Structure formats: C-alpha cells, structure tokens
Amino acid sequence: MMIGVVGLGAVGMFLVYSLNRAGIEPLVVTRTWHEDYVFVVGGERVRLRFRRVGSLPPDVKRTLLCVKAYDTSNALKSVVGAVTVFQNGIGGLELARSILGRAYGAVITYGVTRMGGTAELRGTGEIILDDVYIAELLERGGVRTRVVEDIDSHRWLKTIVNAAINPITALLGSKNAVVLSDPWARSLAAQAVSEGRAVVRRLGIGLPEDPWTSLIRIVEATGENTSSTLQDVLAGRPTEVDYMNGAIVKYGAMHGVAAPVNRALWFAVRGLVQAGLASRRMAFLCGACM
Numbered sequence: 001m002m003i004g005v006v007g008l009g010a011v012g013m014f015l016v017y018s019l020n021r022a023g024i025e026p027l028v029v030t031r032t033w034h035e036d037y038v039f040v041v042g043g044e045r046v047r048l049r050f051r052r053v054g055s056l057p058p059d060v061k062r063t064l065l066c067v068k069a070y071d072t073s074n075a076l077k078s079v080v081g082a083v084t085v086f087q088n089g090i091g092g093l094e095l096a097r098s099i100l101g102r103a104y105g106a107v108i109t110y111g112v113t114r115m116g117g118t119a120e121l122r123g124t125g126e127i128i129l130d131d132v133y134i135a136e137l138l139e140r141g142g143v144r145t146r147v148v149e150d151i152d153s154h155r156w157l158k159t160i161v162n163a164a165i166n167p168i169t170a171l172l173g174s175k176n177a178v179v180l181s182d183p184w185a186r187s188l189a190a191q192a193v194s195e196g197r198a199v200v201r202r203l204g205i206g207l208p209e210d211p212w213t214s215l216i217r218i219v220e221a222t223g224e225n226t227s228s229t230l231q232d233v234l235a236g237r238p239t240e241v242d243y244m245n246g247a248i249v250k251y252g253a254m255h256g257v258a259a260p261v262n263r264a265l266w267f268a269v270r271g272l273v274q275a276g277l278a279s280r281r282m283a284f285l286c287g288a289c290m
C-alpha cells in the first residue's frame with residue numbers, strides 16, 4: 001500500500017525512518033526542502049529514503065500528517081486517503097475530523113530534535129494511536145506502539161500536562177525541573193492541571209491517568225529538558241499554546257467551566273512571543289539608527 005507523509009520535520013522524519021526500517025519508502029510532501037534528510041539514532045546517521053512529490057497521487061491510501069497544530073488547515077489540503085494526525089494539543093485532529101469526516105489520532109512520547117534536514121532521536125517512548133494498520137507498520141519499523149480505542153482521552157491527558165509544563169518553563173526561561181522544584185511554579189502548575197481536569201470531566205472524558213501524577217512522572221524523567229514551547233520562544237517561532245492552554249480555555253468556556261490560570265498562561269506566552277518580536281524589531285531599529 002502506498003503511504004504518504006505530509007510534513008518532514010522532527011516527527012515526520014522519525015516516521016519515515018521507521019517506515020524505511022519496515023521496508024517502505026513513502027511519498028512525502030514538504031514545505032521547505034533540504035538537500036539531505038538524515039536521521040540520527042544512537043550516533044548512527046541514516047539517510048532517509050522517500051520520494052518527494054508536489055502532491056500525493058489519488059492512489060495513496062494512507063497519509064501521516066506531521067505538521068505543527070497551527071499548520072493543520074493548510075496541510076490538510078495535501079491529504080489523500082485515510083489520515084492519521086501525529087500532533088500535540090487539541091484542535092488539529094478535530095479540524096481534520098470536521099473536514100474529512102474521519103481521522104485517526106496519535107500521541108507521541110518519543111523525543112526528536114531537528115536542525116534543518118537532520119533530526120535526532122533524543123528520548124525513547126511510545127506512540128499511542130487508534131489506527132491499527134499504521135501501528136502495525138510502525139511496530140515492524142521498531143517503534144513501540146500502543147493501540148487504544150479512545151485516543152482523545154490520551155490526547156487530553158498529554159495536553160493538560162503540557163499546558164502546565166510548557167508555558168511555565170517558557171515564562172521562567174527554565175528547564176522542566178522548575179515546575180516541581182520551585183514552589184510558586186509548582187502551585188501554578190497544580191492549578192492549571194486542576195482546571196484541565198475539571199474541563200475534561202465536564203466533557204465526559206475519562207483520563208487514563210490522573211494528570212498531576214502524570215506531570216510528576218514526566219517532570220522527574222525530563223527535568224533537564226527544555227520544553228518545546230521554551231525552544232520555540234527562544235527561537236522566535238510561533239508556539240502551539242493556542243492548542244494547549246487555549247483549547248482548555250475554549251472547551252471550558254463552551255461548557256461553563258472557567259480556566260483562569262490556563263487563560264493567564266495562554267495570554268502570557270502569546271505576549272512573550274510578541275514581546276520577543278518587538279524587542280528584536282527594536283534592536284534592529286536601534287542598530288539602523290547608529
């Protein structure tokens with residue numbers, strides 16, 4: 001079966017690497033093109049095998065969508081056949097479902113970093129998904145997968161946890177450990193998690209694990225890591241905060257549950273990104289005046 005991949009960033013490259021190991025060379029749609037695509041695992045550099053196409057042909061049966069949440073709308077135009085969305089947050093998969101009728105979802109707990117066309121596996125984990133066919137292919141390629149019926153409960157769990165860790169670390173400019181080691185940060189994180197818990201309860205979603213227990217486990221395991229939101233802020237890139245804290249606030253508002261701490265964290269990170277842009281512009285203008 002012909003497999004398409006849309007978005008060849010960190011996650012897209014990890015999936016292509018795994019498909020290659022399962023004996024599959026997918027068709028790939030990219031936005032930015034790099035001459036070489038290399039995936040690094042345990043120090044070994046592996047050149048990825050795939051065919052780059054401008055658009056996926058109609059006989060593609062499955063598309064793996066691997067773009068950031070805020071790029072979903074555009075990227076969905078490239079999807080052919082059934083789609084599995086490999087993404088953090090709430091909103092991208094919901095958009096795919098509303099446009100396509102049906103879409104599979106996934107939660108990734110592997111850690112992959114990327115610089116241009118080189119990506120590196122930095123942390124092992126698993127991919128939780130509701131797509132049995134893609135799970136079997138990825139398993140064959142060496143990925144630890146777990147098939148679940150209710151992917152949304154896993155997506156919400158990760159979103160609630162990320163919505164506490166990511167903005168706080170971005171605002172404090174600190175590694176993940178700060179969320180537990182600093183009493184003020186810890187209290188803020190506990191309140192953010194508690195609001196997220198209240199929202200999913202009202203949505204009727206049963207979480208697979210208590211989010212505070214999950215947060216403690218994750219922060220203890222990744223204390224020295226820099227969250228993706230802090231990385232984005234430092235690099236002046238947009239963040240996915242609209243799909244984390246923003247989603248908790250919006251779904252809460254739709255169901256009469258207030259989430260003021262998540263709202264404050266959401267707006268503060270948005271402000272931080274804007275302020276970053278403003279200070280770079282200011283530095284540019286001052287430089288231009290001299």
Ligand SMILES: NC(=O)c1ccc[n+]([C@@H]2O[C@H](COP(=O)([O-])OP(=O)(O)OC[C@H]3O[C@@H](n4cnc5c(N)ncnc54)[C@H](OP(=O)(O)O)[C@@H]3O)[C@@H](O)[C@H]2O)c1
Pocket residue numbers: 006007008009010011012029030031032066067068069071074075076078086087088089108109110111112113114228240
């Ligand atoms: N990296 C991880 O370890 C990890 C772990 C768990 C979950 N996630 C989640 O997985 C998702 C993807 O993250 P990532 O780290 O892979 O991000 P990434 O490295 O930025 O990759 C996203 C890629 O999608 C491309 N893209 C955007 N719009 C496109 C379009 N319309 N058509 C084709 N390509 C398009 C981007 O192109 P450009 O290069 O032009 O921007 C970029 O190469 C996010 O939701 C993230 O939170 C990531």
